[in-house]
Amino acid sequence: MDDIDRRLMHATQAGLPLTAEPYQRLAEQLGLSAAEVMARLTAMQDQGIIRRIGAVPNHYQLGYRFNGMSVWDVPDGQIDELGRQVGQLPFVSHCYQRPRHLPEWPYNLFAMVHGKTQTEADSQIAQIADVLGTANRANQVLYSTKILKKTGFRSP
Template identity: 70%
Template sequence: MPIDAIDRQIIQATQAGLPLVAEPYQVIAEQLGLSAQLVMQRMQAMQDNGVIRRIAAVPNHYKIGYRYNGMTVWDVDDLHIDSLGQRVAELSFVSHCYQRPRHLPDWPYNLFAMVHAKTELDAERQIALIADLLGTDSRRHAVLYSSKILKKTGLRIAG
């Protein structure tokens, strides 16, 4: 979906994040000489058209006490991955869940779910809950724990 000059300005003004104020769209609108209503309408249209995937807070899990951040990977039947993934994604402690292609024979996993916990025991409990939910539909799984933050940015467009 092509973007016009106004969309480009809005993306550039928000690509480092929305201002942490009571009315962030008003601040962006004033910077660009637009109305807050127009900024919100344009951002919604870009989201509806897939230009912007989502607007969300992106916390630094380590700074807020979550030291055990693990990408759980699961080998589940491709025929059931949509329903299984939906059930896993609905768990309150799963921040994101998605399907990825397998890379056989070395990587048999096709369902990924990120968990965040303050203690190793809490992380293990969360993973056990996912394993229980998947039951015999999961042939095997692994957990890849993060050791540092690699990316916390979204779309970037040069001026």
């Protein structure tokens, strides 16, 4: 990933232009050709830098009002396998390992769920608990009460 890639990523974070030839528009902004823009996006996808290219839905606006950050304490030795399984559940939108801060914060596995109702979110949490089984030593769900700021990625 070079400087041009970084500028390209920065230029796309407000969204691809909604014009007939969006890559041409980006290319003009960056002093490149449309072919180079597409080639660079393809290369970054192949390298795994770009996860996907497409519509980024706004869950909240689409009725998914129950946004829960579920956190779990699972043995470190099992987290790779369990994290992989939880990350594949269709309603999980992020799944990460993060450090514990004992004693206040014993949780090392984070999975975001999105439900339209409390019941739906609860059932998603129950399904994660099923996957984890006895490896789940403690868990909590932190629902968001307010979105105070949400923007896309920004180049630092």
